[in-house]
Amino acid sequence: MTEWEDWRRHLRRIGERRLLVLSGSETWAMARAAELCPEDSLWLGPAPAGHEARDPARILRYLGREYPCLVYNAYGGLHPDAFGALLGTVAAGGLVLLLCPPLADWPSYPDPDLARYVALPEQADGLESRFIRRFAALLQQDEQVWLWRQGQPAPALPALPDTPWQRRRDRHGCLNREQRQALACMLHAARRRQPLVLTADRGRGKSSLLGLAAARLLDAGYRVLLTAPSPAAAARALEHSGQRLPFMAPDALLARRPEADLLLVDEAAAIPSAMLLTLARRYCCLFASTEHGYEGTGLGFQLKFQPALARLSPGWRKYHLSEPARWSPRDPLEPLVFRLLALDADPVTPPAGGELRIHRLEPRQLIEDESLLRQLFGLLTLAHYQTRPSDLRQLLDAPGLELVLARLGGIPVAAALLVREGELDPALGQAIWEGRRRPRGHLLPQSLAFHGGFREACRLSYRRIMRIVVHPRCQQQGIGSRLLDWLKRQGGADFLGTSFGASPELLRFWRRNGFQPVRIGLGVDAVSGLHAAMMLWPQSPAARALLPAWLGQFGADLRHHRQGLLRALPDACWRELDLPLPAVSPGQDEPRVRDFAFAHRDLPADQPALVRFLRRTPLPATLPAHQLALLEALLAPGANPAEVARRLGLKGQKDAIQQLRQVVQQLLPPPATDC
Template sequence: MRKQLDNRIPILINNNVKRNHRSFIVLVGDRGRDQIVNLHFLLSQARVSARPSVLWCYKKDLGFTSHRKKREAKIKRDVKRGVREANEQDPFEIFVTVTDIRYTQVLYYKESHKVLGNTYGMCVLQDFEAITPNLLARTIETVEGGGLVVLLLKTMASLKQLYTMTMDVHARYRTSSHDSVVARFNERFILSLASCDDCLVLDDELNVLPISRGKDIEPIDEAEEKGKGKQIEQELIELKESLADTKPIGELIKLAKTTDQAKALLTFVEAIAEKTLSSTVALTAARGRGKSAALGMAIAAALAHGYSNIFVTSPSPENLKTLFDFIFKGMDALGYEEHLDYDIVQSTNPDFNKAIVRVNVFREHRQTIQYIQPQDAHVLGQAELVIIDEAAAIPLPLVRNLLGPYLVFMASTINGYEGTGRSLSLKLIQQLRESTRASITKNDDSLATPASNSKKNLMSGGSGIKARTLREIKLETPIRYGTGDKVEKWLHSVLCLDATVVSRGISGAGCPHPSQCELFYVNRDTLFSYNPASEVFLQRMMALFVASHYKNSPNDLQLMSDAPAHHLFVLLPPLRDDESTLPDPLVVLQVALEGNISKQAILESLSHGLRSGGDLIPWIISQQFQDNNFAELSGARIVRIATHPDYASMGYGSRALKALESFYNGELFNLDETPEETQEGDYRPTIDPNATLLTDKIAVRAATQMPPLLQRLSQRKPEMLDYVGVSYGLSPQLLRFWKRAGYCPLYLRQTTSDLTGENTCVMIKNLGEVQEGEEHWIGAFAQEIGLTELNFLLTPFDLKRLEAYANSLVDYHVVLDLLPTLATLYFGKRLGPDMKLNAIQSSIMLSLGLQRKTIEEVEAELDIPVNQALALFVKAIRKICTRLQNLHKEALGADIPTQPAQPPTKSDGTDWKPLAQTVQEELQEAGNEATRELRAKQREMIDALDMSKYAIDHTSADWAQAEAHVAKLADPNRKKQVSTVVSLKSSASASTKKRAAEEPADAPKKKNRRSKGSKQK
């Protein structure tokens, strides 16, 4: 049944062919594959060039056979069965037969990397559940201007069903304790289609759906578009005319499509003409800017300048299709003819799809253009020119190995699929800049003092990356498609490919103190909701990640949005009361919750040598130490931490780490505040059961239906964790940062990473305080050296030798054999945290003990005399020897039994009490007590006696007589007759005294009238 085609579809395709832009069409429905034929026909009609080639990406099952003989056999079988007429023509079969289609299996990126550097007129993306951000960036960027990108979706009642679709990559995000995945990336992807001006969403009958942004498209004036193009090309025409008479650049520059490309070619030819063989030209650009074409023309120029051995490398020889095409175009422009002047050798490897791997040139003398694998740097001994295409897709250590004493041209993508890596611009090109600067400085110094530092220059030579000159080129004008391509703008926005850090400057308001900044939790449901405010904040966060980390990929965006165990935090400056917009984040943290794995899963994995996805640190530590208890602990791994470049090295990163640790320790949670009830993943889209594709309304959720983007940590209940860890590529700066933060290294990979060329290091910091008397569990994995191990490494005679050298009794040659062991113990932090050497002593210990250098080499490197170096070395050995002696004492003291702190207990449960006094002291105390009691009894007996009968009747006459007697005795003339006895006589009669003694004690006493009377006188 025929129906009239919606006029907006051909208008969209024709407009973009005129603009040299790409069109994006989404086909919803199981029969969408049949409409590919019609769309390809419309594209062919709109273009005047050859029939567009097709890149068809699928997961496992293509749905039809791509083999011609198999299709013919199937037709014959159908005719025999009577289900098909002999002369019946299926439009789709005709399309598959006559169209140049490249089929690429996208499952696990099996072949998708091979499409880099190639150009197609149409791209078909099948099996939406297998599509990843990496694949979108790889494939869409291969479509040329005026081309068509088609995304096939299965039949569904509403596009909102994609919000909850399980993607194939989600299986990698699930862990044993986090298995609920929310497809936030799908929702944001579908909503973003409505913002692409050159996108139409159709059903399988080519009806335009309401979500389409391009549904109001109008035809454009072709003459107006051509006028814009002429203005842009005027500068290029003038440049070509000025170089028309210059050989060979004049013929080659005619092939340039943009002014940027022409200037890049001039720079390449300038480096070729110098023939210094020690320079590097780095070409960086976004996708589709003509990098490979510029390299191809530069190789043709190198042939004209007589270069004999030219090597080309890339991730795959199939990536070099465009490069070799322009090599041959350049050779044709220079008058080379195939078979007469050069031969082409194609690969017989079926995996390379007959790609060109060698060109033999024999016009004037033997010249060769040879493809090599990136890991074959050892064959470059006779190389004169090495070309590295798509350098950002090659691991950094391999690119570094490809540099050597020859001319190097490299091209790298700075955004797009590889460019988000930034490994080339952040690491390698930065090292080249520094080496160029150093070589210039060295040359200036050598001109002034030619004989100085000759030994240092000799020792520092031999590296391919040193003493090289660097030229940098950047291409901005697109060639593969026209300027202002709407699909490119949409792709870069939805994948955050061109997120750049906006430098705010710190001179005006100044920098806030790190202690004033606050860490916030970012709600991912709101962040990836495609709300305009959330989009701005997401772009700022991704810009920090891209600027701070040299290896990122678009897949990281989907990991951030969908992985259930991942969480995001941002450190923000203090907010002002009059501020209505969110400030730029100073630090962004991505954290993954790990651990809490069941005992059974741990034992099964360790016994079979396998491990499940996720939970990086628990599985690494469990396998390294063969421990089945560590994985049961709960922890958080800091996946990435990025600081704003304008605020780097100011303490903001450390502040964010401390705030994160305080949050997981429960120090920030405020019980007085009501925690937010909304949790991530609570939102579920509401799908109208009566809705259809033509009536369904797809729009961004209202702000009232979304939780707040930022949440204070005091309002969020923290997860119960045992540790915080990190896994990173080891470098001196990063190790210093994490050690300063209090993290303890537990694992160091013995081989370097294929991706970064660095050794992976795992460090952990314990959360919570260790109770007194409780052993620290990290000590089981990282502990100081013990006496048993020390005796195994160093014998008592070795320690005596060290002691003798520390006391300056023997020469340093006597202890040279012990230095590797001592240096390993010291730099491995096995001698305890208190054992520290200064910088020069550590350098000497490192050079002599681990690098096995002589003391003369140490003198040259540290620029200090030998005697001073040895004096510092003796002090270092003395410190280490003292530490080892203390270790022996501590170990011996630990073997001596000590009195238990608590006394033993009686059988009845009561405690024994030790004696407070000795036996002699107890006897003395008992004797004193008996004496006191006896004296007390004597005093009672004395007090009971009546002493009145001994009373003296002291009259004045008696006292006067006694005083006269004392005065007489005090006469100095009678010293020898002095007597100490003074007597007083009482005048009372003896009878009176006797009668008083016989009276009862209680009888009233009679008054002594005489004495009374004598007192009255």
């Protein structure tokens, strides 16, 4: 222990951090970690007595803080987003202790995190993790990783350099030249009322600079507010402002609209892009954030928000910090995390010409070819705003995932990720239709059955295109359409389908390739600010026979929602939808109406069917006036059940909907019961 303490002091003196792996039984690993780490360590996952166990999935509450030691118990599940984000909370001279099974056994360990990548829990049974196999191999290749295996003596501690790390603040509070330049840019932007985006990897001092800028502006008489995903995430900015900076949560800002000359937004990538844009319209904002996508909204901040900000404020500015401020530039932990999670993966620049070749790729080929894995993941990251480290694990581990790659001159230039869905057990399909079950996965059949009102949806099979990406330098050359044509020829399901944020450009692309819209989500996505669209291309005779009826029902529902929940959908989207004349039979509406009344179907989704049913059904003359008023209020396009409940003096939204179910029950024969 004397040698250990001397080594720890040396580590603090050089300002670097290290990863220690304790590989063995969970009991042994937790006991060793408790001996090695101070009491104020952050424990993620299961912890021994005397230590508080924290949930790795709830990472936002820890961002913006610093810890001398982070213990990550991977027996509770290796969550890639949490691992990547929270290693940035470890201070200079700090340690990360990773507790895991014996490395040779770890890939086949029943990791609880695998449950996020399967539709049903039993699908994770016996699943070997390629992600963990790669992860463990990279750990063993790194000379700066200290690996202690149970049953073996503690190995020699890694050698440390002798050069001390010195950190001195200048008269402005900055630690290096980059920070001084960034502070000057922030103050200049604030005085000219220009939005500014400050980006950096963790540990570069973004939050500290927000606080320093705020202190200067407050002294000059500016009214400055601070927001962040949580008060804890704003702690460092508040500290460097001298605790003079008023903090308000983003939703409170939008609700109360306080007056301010400047709004500082910390950890901006963890706030939905649509919310950030609303704040940018109301205030002059300085945004600070990472761009690697593990903070909560993927790469939406970089790929969605920043282009939208440029359209809103063409004079916006951006400054990037690259030099670490919270630890030494020689720190080996950050480069290791980037390799483990492919955070620095980049696609290769495509050649000017060559033959386009399209083929399937097996996940095992990615494990065997690290260069190909990084090229592919870089392509996915570059082209999609919701990519995060968990997508790397999904790419390698998710069962039923299909990967198709397009190469130009041997270089990956486009890719499609597909997942097989549907053909659900009839009992499960009926429970989904009625609103009693919502298992993980099977997005298309579940949504089409429960929200779309297509009773047959769960029994059919689908190949859902989760992602289709084309390198930016190869776009507008028809490569995406050629990739779709290749997929159409493969068969293997009733429908080829997709779900995406409904922008006019994407609707046009999918319509041009023969896909038909069958659902538009009634709410907007928190990251993109767009309604979800679902589109299908029929591959089997059964699908081709069924699709016209689905399109007619969808068109009839859409006509109703256009007056209500979809009235804000842009005209350009309506032009791209271009639906046939609505046509729906009573036989299509009646199952929806019955299972709304006697089961748990969704009011907004089934409102059009209920309205059509009531047009055909005479109301009893004995129907009380208050029930008639409830019918009229809740079935009006765009009705807000909570507001209706308040207006009619009911207990709340659930009470209003339950009373509506009871009214509709009176208009139907009772459901059949088994004798």
